[in-house]
Amino acid sequence: MSTEIKRIAVFTSGGDAPGMNAAIRAVVRASIYYDKEVFAVYRGYEGMIDNDIVPLDARSVGNIIQRGGTILKSARSKEFRTPEGRQKAYENLKERNIDALVAIGGDGTFTGLHKFYQEFNIPVICIPGTIDNDLPGTDYTIGYDTATNTAVEAIDKIRDTALSHNRLFFIEVMGRDSGYIAINSGIAGGAIAAIIPEEKMTTDELIEMLDKSDKRSSLVVVAEGGKSGSAMEIAKQVNERFSYYDTKVTILGHLQRGGSPTYFDRVLASKMGIAAVEGLIQGKTDVMVGVRNHQIVYNDFETTMNKEREIDPELLRIAKILSI
Ligand SMILES: Nc1ncnc2c1ncn2[C@@H]1O[C@H](COP(=O)(O)OP(=O)(O)O)[C@@H](O)[C@H]1O
Numbered sequence: 085m086s087t088e089i090k091r092i093a094v095f096t097s098g099g100d101a102p103g104m105n106a107a108i109r110a111v112v113r114a115s116i117y118y119d120k121e122v123f124a125v126y127r128g129y130e131g132m133i134d135n136d137i138v139p140l141d142a143r144s145v146g147n148i149i150q151r152g153g154t155i156l157k158s159a160r161s162k163e164f165r166t167p168e169g170r171q172k173a174y175e176n177l178k179e180r181n182i183d184a185l186v187a188i189g190g191d192g193t194f195t196g197l198h199k200f201y202q203e204f205n206i207p208v209i210c211i212p213g214t215i216d217n218d219l220p221g222t223d224y225t226i227g228y229d230t231a232t233n234t235a236v237e238a239i240d241k242i243r244d245t246a247l248s249h250n251r252l253f254f255i256e257v258m259g260r261d262s263g264y265i266a267i268n269s270g271i272a273g274g275a276i277a278a279i280i281p282e283e284k285m286t287t288d289e290l291i292e293m294l295d296k297s298d299k300r301s302s303l304v305v306v307a308e309g310g311k312s313g314s315a316m317e318i319a320k321q322v323n324e325r326f327s328y329y330d331t332k333v334t335i336l337g338h339l340q341r342g343g344s345p346t347y348f349d350r351v352l353a354s355k356m357g358i359a360a361v362e363g364l365i366q367g368k369t370d371v372m373v374g375v376r377n378h379q380i381v382y383n384d385f386e387t388t389m390n391k392e393r394e395i396d397p398e399l400l401r402i403a404k405i406l407s408i
């Protein structure tokens with residue numbers, strides 16, 4: 085039988101995402117609500133190794149629900165990838181009698197946490213916080229909605245200038261190996277095409293599409309991690325062979341990671357933060373909180389991380405119909 089959890093530590097790791105603060109707030113307040121002591125680990129696994137750990141109370145997380153980024157700061161830690169680094173991290177937690185961890189991060193964070201659990205048998209739960217929406221086991225990750233809205237806002241602005249000059253714009257969005265931001269911002273922004281990692285589109289196919297179109301200006305959204313190349317490379321290839329348009333490239337980059345979270349991300353983060361604490365209390369470990377059809381689910385590491393997060397085929401169908 086598992087012993088009662090008394091001290092929970094929360095941290096954010098990997099790329100920051102809007103809504104992480106709302107998740108931290110929910111974890112802290114739910115822990116206190118259930119009479120647990122709660123600690124912050126700063127700078128993700130880096131801070132766990134460096135002993136950057138402090139106690140929190142309900143007021144420590146006031147006035148953060150509306151803020152982007154993460155008040156706990158985030159990091160990508162090389163040292164945590166080594167057994168020695170993880171041992172140091174464990175010693176620091178043990179010194180404070182911390183007996184459970186809540187991580188807010190992406191696939192890398194969850195992979196590191198799984199190793200940590202296997203090595204030290206401390207209960208752990210991951211909350212999916214990444215703009216990429218690349219985690220199987222959840223319909224949405226925290227930050228994805230805000231980042232996609234930011235991309236759409238930028239695309240709308242680019243459309244104004246594209247139309248004024250008869251230009252073809254290639255707009256590169258983030259997502260690492262996932263095309264979710266690209267496909268949805270492409271549909272919402274009225275792009276002629278979204279080039280995503282999950283689907284191959286050749287330069288020939290793209291040129292054929294542009295050639296057939298009678299549009300005076302066009303927008304193409306390109307996901308950063310695609311096999312067809314970066315927006316810059318694709319634009320260069322198109323430009324060399326198709327001269328109807330004046331071609332321009334905009335890389336949205338890290339502006340997609342910032343800003344105040346949408347209502348959707350705040351509510352999602354609040355639900356997931358509470359679910360993480362309740363999951364730990366119920367004895368769940370080595371799981372990632374998710375939402376499936378609006379219901380909270382707990383996904384265990386082995387079944388979740390062995391799957392690919394596939395792109396919804398309905399989105400591809402919609403994008404194709406609307407691109408004519
Ligand atoms: N295979 C691994 N073993 C141990 N730690 C890992 C592993 N993969 C990732 N991590 C840790 O998790 C951190 C966050 O992962 P990263 O891929 O950068 O971001 P995200 O969690 O957003 O996907 C890494 O910097 C590293 O410290």
Ligand SMILES: O=P(O)(O)OC[C@H]1O[C@](O)(COP(=O)(O)O)[C@@H](O)[C@@H]1O
Pocket residue numbers: 098099100190191192213214215216258259260308341
């Ligand atoms: O901010 P960095 O370290 O340059 O990383 C950029 C990457 O981080 C992301 O913004 C978020 O990815 P993670 O959540 O997996 O860190 C990706 O879309 C992008 O490829």
Ligand SMILES: [Mg+2]
Pocket residue numbers: 098190191192214216260
């Ligand atoms: Mg990731």
